[in-house]
Amino acid sequence: MRRFPRRPRYLARSMTTTRHFEDGGDGCPDRGSGAEPCALASGAAGLREALGPRSIVLVGMMGAGKTSVGRRLALALDLPFVDADAEIEARAGMTIPELFEKHGEPYFRAGEARVIARLLEGGPQVLATGGGAWMNPETRERVAAAGVSVWLKAEIDVLLKRVRKRANRPLLASDPEATLRALAGARYPLYALADLSVVSRDTPHDHVVAELIAALHRRLIGEACEEKSS
Numbered sequence: 067m068r069r070f071p072r073r074p075r076y077l078a079r080s081m082t083t084t085r086h087f088e089d090g091g092d093g094c095p096d097r098g099s100g101a102e103p104c105a106l107a108s109g110a111a112g113l114r115e116a117l118g119p120r121s122i123v124l125v126g127m128m129g130a131g132k133t134s135v136g137r138r139l140a141l142a143l144d145l146p147f148v149d150a151d152a153e154i155e156a157r158a159g160m161t162i163p164e165l166f167e168k169h170g171e172p173y174f175r176a177g178e179a180r181v182i183a184r185l186l187e188g189g190p191q192v193l194a195t196g197g198g199a200w201m202n203p204e205t206r207e208r209v210a211a212a213g214v215s216v217w218l219k220a221e222i223d224v225l226l227k228r229v230r231k232r233a234n235r236p237l238l239a240s241d242p243e244a245t246l247r248a249l250a251g252a253r254y255p256l257y258a259l260a261d262l263s264v265v266s267r268d269t270p271h272d273h274v275v276a277e278l279i280a281a282l283h284r285r286l287i288g289e290a291c292e293e294k295s296s
């Protein structure tokens with residue numbers, strides 16, 4: 067006897083169940099069930115297949131949730147997770163604030179671009195970038211060639227609330243609100259070039275994960291299925 071439904075209602079479940087997000091099997095989503103995002107119908111395996119060797123690359127402002135939501139997204143899709151900032155810190159043997167202080171931002175940016183280029187060779191995976199990485203045109207080109215980019219987008223007030231929890235972002239050392247607003251003004255037009263955008267609302271991480279999965283599904287599978295059925 068089956069103790070669990072074949073297609074669990076992912077949205078209604080707690081985070082610990084995200085690993086058990088099951089596969090529908092046929093690669094094309096069921097339609098007409100308004101409450102359940104179609105992503106759930108074809109499952110993680112369908113998304114992984116459509117992704118192929120590409121990386122899901124999260125971009126967006128500091129505090130958008132690239133690291134914390136990205137880790138959960140990887141878990142839900144059963145993909146490896148890598149965080150560019152963590153890789154940079156491990157390679158440099160120092161924290162990002164120390165890197166900024168000892169070597170300056172241009173040095174950090176050059177290392178960041180190199181690290182992301184190397185990480186992009188390791189797909190499929192979920193790759194969380196640091197908020198400034200996407201400003202580099204070569205990085206954008208490399209991501210376009212080897213990944214699917216997703217802009218995680220949050221209101222400034224939400225970002226502020228989140229970044230205030232930790233003093234590990236050297237760019238926000240003084241007047242974080244004014245700095246975030248100025249950075250947003252400069253960066254939003256470039257973040258808007260990402261393949262997809264998903265709002266990182268003031269809701270639990272897993273709700274954002276579910277919206278990411280639904281958006282990825284629409285992009286990677288839904289369009290192909292729509293073409294097939296038209």
Ligand SMILES: Nc1ncnc2c1ncn2[C@@H]1O[C@H](COP(=O)(O)OP(=O)(O)O)[C@@H](O)[C@H]1O
Binds near residue numbers: 126228270
């Ligand atoms: N959807 C969310 N709900 C609650 N807290 C969140 C959410 N997204 C991010 N956070 C919190 O905000 C902080 C910054 O998130 P983080 O993932 O480090 O963002 P980024 O990597 O984009 O700078 C962390 O404490 C994280 O747990």
Ligand SMILES: O=C(O)C1=C[C@@H](OP(=O)(O)O)[C@@H](O)[C@H](O)C1
Binds near residue numbers: 196
């Ligand atoms: O936006 C930025 O320029 C930065 C974002 C940080 O990463 P998160 O976006 O993960 O906080 C980190 O790379 C560094 O402090 C610079």
Ligand SMILES: [Mg+2]
Binds near residue numbers: 132133151194195196
């Ligand atoms: Mg991060």
